[in-house]
Structure formats: structure tokens, C-alpha cells
Amino acid sequence: MAASGVDPDIAVIETKLEEYKLSLRGKIRSFRTDPLHSAAYLGNLAHFLQQKRGRSGQILSQHGLNQSVPPVNEYKPFIYEYALSTQAGPNLTVYEKAEQYKTTILNADDTEDNELVFLAGRPSAEWLCAVGARYQIDHRFFHQHLNFLPWGQKDWFTVPTLPSRARNVIRLCVPSILFMGERRYVGRDGLKDARRDSERRLRESLRNIQQSTVAEAGRSIGRRLNIHTGDILALEQEISICFVERKDHWTGKYRACSYGCLLTYVAVLVWTDSGQDTDFDFIPAPNTKHFAAVADRLEFCPVFFENVLLANAPFCQPRGEHSNHRARSKQPLSSLPGKYGYTLDWAQAAANPLSAIQEVFTFHAAAELQYLNMLDKLINEQISETESAQEEADIGSILDFDYAKSILLRHHAHLQDLLEKLEIEFTRWNRSRPENQAISQELLSTLKTDLVYLSNRLLSAISLCEAGRSAVMSNVSVQESQRSSREAALVTGLTKATNRLTFIFLPLSFLTSVFGMNFRQLGQGTLSIWLWVSIALPLLAICIVMVERGSDLRMVAGSWVGRIGDRISRSI
Numbered sequence: 001m002a003a004s005g006v007d008p009d010i011a012v013i014e015t016k017l018e019e020y021k022l023s024l025r026g027k028i029r030s031f032r033t034d035p036l037h038s039a040a041y042l043g044n045l046a047h048f049l050q051q052k053r054g055r056s057g058q059i060l061s062q063h064g065l066n067q068s069v070p071p072v073n074e075y076k077p078f079i080y081e082y083a084l085s086t087q088a089g090p091n092l093t094v095y096e097k098a099e100q101y102k103t104t105i106l107n108a109d110d111t112e113d114n115e116l117v118f119l120a121g122r123p124s125a126e127w128l129c130a131v132g133a134r135y136q137i138d139h140r141f142f143h144q145h146l147n148f149l150p151w152g153q154k155d156w157f158t159v160p161t162l163p164s165r166a167r168n169v170i171r172l173c174v175p176s177i178l179f180m181g182e183r184r185y186v187g188r189d190g191l192k193d194a195r196r197d198s199e200r201r202l203r204e205s206l207r208n209i210q211q212s213t214v215a216e217a218g219r220s221i222g223r224r225l226n227i228h229t230g231d232i233l234a235l236e237q238e239i240s241i242c243f244v245e246r247k248d249h250w251t252g253k254y255r256a257c258s259y260g261c262l263l264t265y266v267a268v269l270v271w272t273d274s275g276q277d278t279d280f281d282f283i284p285a286p287n288t289k290h291f292a293a294v295a296d297r298l299e300f301c302p303v304f305f306e307n308v309l310l311a312n313a314p315f316c317q318p319r320g321e322h323s324n325h326r327a328r329s330k331q332p333l334s335s336l337p338g339k340y341g342y343t344l345d346w347a348q349a350a351a352n353p354l355s356a357i358q359e360v361f362t363f364h365a366a367a368e369l370q371y372l373n374m375l376d377k378l379i380n381e382q383i384s385e386t387e388s389a390q391e392e393a394d395i396g397s398i399l400d401f402d403y404a405k406s407i408l409l410r411h412h413a414h415l416q417d418l419l420e421k422l423e424i425e426f427t428r429w430n431r432s433r434p435e436n437q438a439i440s441q442e443l444l445s446t447l448k449t450d451l452v453y454l455s456n457r458l459l460s461a462i463s464l465c466e467a468g469r470s471a472v473m474s475n476v477s478v479q480e481s482q483r484s485s486r487e488a489a490l491v492t493g494l495t496k497a498t499n500r501l502t503f504i505f506l507p508l509s510f511l512t513s514v515f516g517m518n519f520r521q522l523g524q525g526t527l528s529i530w531l532w533v534s535i536a537l538p539l540l541a542i543c544i545v546m547v548e549r550g551s552d553l554r555m556v557a558g559s560w561v562g563r564i565g566d567r568i569s570r571s572i
Contacts, residue, residue, distance in 0.1 A: 241270050
């Protein structure tokens with residue numbers, strides 16, 4: 001113990017933490033004085049990292065807001081650290097409090113094992129500073145993962161960034177299917193209100209993350225909630241993977257491992273949005289009249305990816321769970337950090353970072369596939385309803401297809417970016433010896449095969465949405481055509497009736513006006529009224545024939561004109 005009464009190790013740790021914070025502040029330049037080389041977009045991250053905890057156990061922010069820290073037993077695991085060795089299985093260490101993890105900063109350079117480190121859920125300033133100081137993480141990795149937060153300053157539109165500025169970082173979008181109560185129907189207006197309310201609740205939840213206390217670290221983060229029906233929702237979260245080059249063990253320092261690979265000392269950080277929650281408060285479930293009654297009846301759909309499960313992999317009960325616990329009540333993604341690697345060859349994973357995160361990609365592909373299968377089913381059901389109700393087509397169903405299509409397009413763009421990222425980062429992440437490159441190439445080929453398959457399935461589903469949209473538009477067009485035909489027939493009937501009346505009464509009116517007041521029987525002239533009758537009746541008959549048989553008369557007249565023309569031409 002030093003004379004000042006301060007443990008020198010603690011002083012060294014605090015110094016390293018402060019150096020990590022100051023290194024970020026040193027990168028930030030004033031936008032007004034140096035806009036060309038400004039890193040002002042990291043200013044909010046620097047502000048987040050500057051939050052300190054006072055002696056009273058409170059979080060002190062620069063805004064003067066104080067938030068009480070709950071009791072110690074409410075801390076949730078945030079770090080799952082796997083020490084990888086080619087000689088034995090992985091050694092898992094779980095950290096629930098940042099004070100425990102800070103002690104690892106002192107011996108960070110002495111570690112001779114590769115490490116796979118999971119960061120689970122919501123961060124805190126203390127946690128991020130500790131992780132960043134230990135591995136000297138580029139601050140942009142934290143910024144990219146936290147870019148969804150509604151910072152107070154203007155949006156600088158810096159994420160996503162260029163591949164050259166995001167080296168060693170891979171991001172995965174992971175959907176989780178949620179069941180909400182029993183199967184029930186909610187109308188289009190009800191779904192629209194629910195989506196609007198969910199977006200509002202999600203924004204409020206993200207604002208609260210900015211003032212996260214240390215004890216709140218480890219809770220889950222939700223990025224987006226897709227509401228498809230009255231009982232099926234989908235929560236979208238992200239996983240960010242960072243490949244850390246250990247500076248003192250990287251260039252020229254390696255030893256051969258029994259697996260035949262080049263053992264270099266690296267760390268792979270996997271930051272998942274899913275934490276260890278005991279409730280569903282992190283899910284922005286809509287609180288509308290159609291959903292409020294079943295908001296507390298949420299169940300997660302399991303994610304199945306057991307196709308490559310090793311025969312000798314033991315079953316391990318997750319932390320804090322019991323055998324009688326309902327599997328669907330826990331989010332599958334939250335179990336991944338603490339129950340990782342049952343489909344891996346740990347000897348290969350210890351020597352090759354790409355092999356170490358293979359199960360993360362497998363889980364992502366399985367979750368994406370199940371979500372795609374669910375969307376496919378809903379789209380096909382909607383198309384079947386559209387085809388079976390051609391006479392009652394609803395133009396509003398186009399909105400359902402457009403909603404599903406926007407989700408599919410977003411996921412397809414994500415998979416395309418992921419495929420390109422794997423091509424770029426494979427050389428950097430692959431650490432196998434030349435004679436073992438075939439194993440790494442097979443792993444990359446497997447990952448790409450799954451992603452290409454999912455990408456093609458997404459394109460097919462997008463085509464289904466477009467086909468369904470076209471079917472609705474076609475049915476609506478047919479309905480409009482039929483309605484127009486009926487209206488045209490009605491107008492034609494009215495026109496004929498009007499023509500009949502016109503041809504009947506117009507000649508009579510004409511004759512009446514001509515012979516009016518000139519008949520002997522009326523005492524106004526010398527002509528007899530029977531003269532009017534003898535002229536009016538034949539004229540009336542002619543008009544009736546012309547109205548009812550006008551087309552036949554035109555044909556007869558046409559043939560007569562043709563004959564006359566032929567005779568004239570022959571006579572000439």
C-alpha cells in the first residue's frame with residue numbers, strides 16, 4: 001500500500017482509464033476551426049464516457065442528473081470472457097461488476113491465450129472505458145454500435161462508414177420472433193396504430209439508455225419492432241464483432257499449435273444487444289386497445305441451429321435457469337454468450353478467429369431463416385386471400401405488401417453488405433497455416449453459401465410482395481372495369497330511352513307547330529285534321545324503325561350505295 005493510502009494498482013488502472021478517455025477527447029477537433037479533419041461526430045461518445053460515479057453511489061452526468069445505483073444483487077452480467085487454448089477447452093469468466101473487470105487491465109499484455117469476449121446488452125460509461133482501456137479499442141467501434149441513440153447534437157450521418165474506416169468490424173442484424181397471446185385478427189387500422197405507438201415507445205427507451213447507470217448495464221436493447229399480425233411480432237437487434245490485434249504479440253511473435261495453425265494472440269469482441277433480462281420491459285410492445293390486454297403474454301420463438309451439433313457436446317444448464325423453466329420465455333440470443341460453442345471445434349477456434357465466431361454466424365443465419373420463413377408464410381396467405389376475393393379486392397392490402405417488402409429490402413441490403421465484408425476481412429481474420437487453408441476456405445464457403453441462399457430467398461420474397469401487390473392492383477382494375485361496364489350499360493339504356501322519347505315527341509312537336517291553328521276542325525283554317533294524322537302516323541313509324549333498326553338500315557343503305565356505284569362504274 002502506498003504512503004498516500006491509495007493502492008498503486010488501483011491508481012494505475014484509473015490512470016489507464018483516464019488516458020483512454022483523454023485519447024478520445026484529443027481526437028475531437030473543433031468543427032469551426034478545422035472542419036477538414038474534425039472528429040466532432042465522436043463528441044457525444046466522449047460525453048457518454050465522461051459520466052462518473054460519485055461517492056454516494058450515483059451516476060454524475062455533465063447535465064447534473066443524479067441516478068441512484070440499485071443494490072449489488074441487481075447487477076447483470078455484461079462481460080463473458082472465453083480464454084481459448086488449443087490444449088484444453090475454453091475457460092469462461094463472467095463479470096457482473098465493472099470493478100472486478102478493471103483488475104484485468106493490469107495484466108492485459110501478459111495474456112498468452114486468444115480471447116473471445118462477449119459484451120451483452122446495454123453499456124455504461126464505466127464498462128466501455130474498462131473494455132476500451134484493456135484492448136485499446138478504436139472508439140469508432142463503440143460509436144458505430146451506439147449510433148442508434150438519439151444524441152442531442154445534429155446527426156452528422158457518419159454511419160455506416162466506408163469499409164476502409166471500419167476494418168476489423170462486422171455487424172449482424174438478428175431478428176427474434178415474438179408471439180403475443182393467442183392467434184387473433186387485428187384490422188389494418190389497429191396494426192397501424194400499434195406500429196405508431198411502438199415507434200414512440202422505442203424512441204423513449206433509447207433516450208433512457210443515454211443515462212444508463214452501472215447497474216443498468218446488461219439489460220437488453222431493442223432497435224426495431226416489426227408488427228405483422230395481431231399475435232406475431234419481430235424484434236430486431238444487432239451484433240457487432242471487432243477483431244483486436246494485440247499489439248505486443250502480433251508481429252513476428254507466434255508459436256505453432258498442436259492443431260497445425262499459426263497461434264497468434266488476438267481477441268475477438270462480440271457485442272450483442274441482448275442482455276440478461278428477467279422481464280420484457282425492453283420490448284416496446286404497443287399499448288393500444290388491441291394489444292394492451294396481451295402485452296404481458298409475450299413468448300420468444302426458439303432459434304434452431306443444431307444441424308452441426310457435435311456428438312460429444314455436453315448439455316449445460318444456463319446460468320440462473322432451472323429445468324422447469326419455460327424455454328420460450330427467455331430470448332434465445334440472450335443465452336448465446338453464456339452457452340456458446342457447443343457446435344464448435346474449440347481447438348480450431350482457439351487458433352483461428354474466424355472459426356471462433358462461426359457459431360455467431362450460424363445463429364444469425366438460423367434466426368434470419370426462421371424470420372424469412374414466417375414472412376413467406378404471411379405473404380403467401382395474403383396472396384391467397386387476394387386471389388380468392390377477386391370480386392372484393394381491398395386496395396388497402398397493398399400497404400401490407402409494402403410493409404413486408406420494406407423489411408425484406410432492408411434485410412437483403414444487410415446480407416449483401418455482410419457478404420462483401422466477409423470477402424474483405426477474410427484475409428485479415430484468417431490465421432491458419434498455409435497447409436490448413438482448405439479448412440478456413442471451407443468455413444468461409446459455408447458461411448457464404450448460407451448468406452447467398454438467404455439473399456436469394458429474400459429476393460424471392462420481395463418478388464412475392466410485388467406479385468401480391470400486382471394481384472391487388474389487377475383485381476382493383478378488374479373491379480373498376482366491371483363497375484365502369486355496368487355504369488356504361490346504364491348510361492346506354494338511359495340514352496336509348498331518351499332517344500326514343502326524342503324521336504317520338506320531336507316529330508309530333510314539329511307537326512303541331514307547323515299545322516297549329518290551321519285546321520278546320522279547330523275553327524282556324526280550311527285544312528282537315530285528318531291530313532295531320534295521315535302525315536304524322538307514317539312519319540312516326542319511320543322514326544321508330546330508324547331507332548330500333550338503325551344498324552340494319554345502315555347496312556341496307558350501304559349495300560345499295562355499293563350497287564349503284566358498281567353500275568355507274570360499269571356504265572362508264
